[in-house]
Amino acid sequence: MISNEQSQLLKLAQEVQQLTFSLVSYLSETGVAEPDFTTSSSEISYSAAYTSIRAKPNEVAQDLLLLVNGPRIEACRFVCSHNDLGAYQFAFKFGLIYKGPQEGKISLLDLSEQTRIDEICLGRMLRLLCSRRLFIEPEPDHFAHTSMTIIYAQD
Structure with missing residues (x-):
């Protein structure tokens, strides 16, 4: 069995989850609806606070995607x-x-x-x-x- 302590993927996934929870909490506390893909989705905030909160989940999620996809798929994505x-x-x-x-x-x-x-x-x-x-x-x-x-x- 794989330990969370040993898996870089699981660590990143857990960090994305924790950071997303913080982001959702911020949205809830400020009365802003969560964004989704529907045409009625509210636009995200461009406030300094939201910009700061969303930076880390973006970085960690990108690292997770890079590891999940691997260098060959990422190179293909870039080329295409x-x-x-x-x-x-x-x-x-x-x-x-x-x-x-x-x-x-x-x-x-x-x-x-x-x-x-x-x-x-x-x-x-x-x-x-x-x-x-x-x-x-x-x-x-x-x-x-x-x-x-x-x-x-x-x-």
């Missing part, structure tokens, strides 16, 4: 990061952020007709964006905003 940037550019160039409803979903067919983009290509690009939590696919071939895209649609 241009795909993510390309997907963002695609979304903005063709106005995908603004085409669907701010609440609810839009069918791939309707979006394809509005943008005049091939349905298969558009679906692939949207699914890549879904993998980055920019959209969700609540049912096959239907897409909706998340808190990560609604901010662009509203601003």
Whole structure:
């Protein structure tokens, strides 16, 4: 049996949990709702206190992800990061952020007709964006905003 004392992964995971608990406590104490991926998620605070509290969980969570994924996967993620940037550019160039409803979903067919983009290509690009939590696919071939895209649609 593996001891928590011996496992760097478990130590980091426990630290992430403790730091997240502190962050959630801070949000609760200040009356701020926890962020989530829904379009109605409240925007996070940019106060000095929140910025200070969120720095450590980010650092520790990143270390955990680096160890969990290993150097080969992280190198691949870096090399393929241009795909993510390309997907963002695609979304903005063709106005995908603004085409669907701010609440609810839009069918791939309707979006394809509005943008005049091939349905298969558009679906692939949207699914890549879904993998980055920019959209969700609540049912096959239907897409909706998340808190990560609604901010662009509203601003």
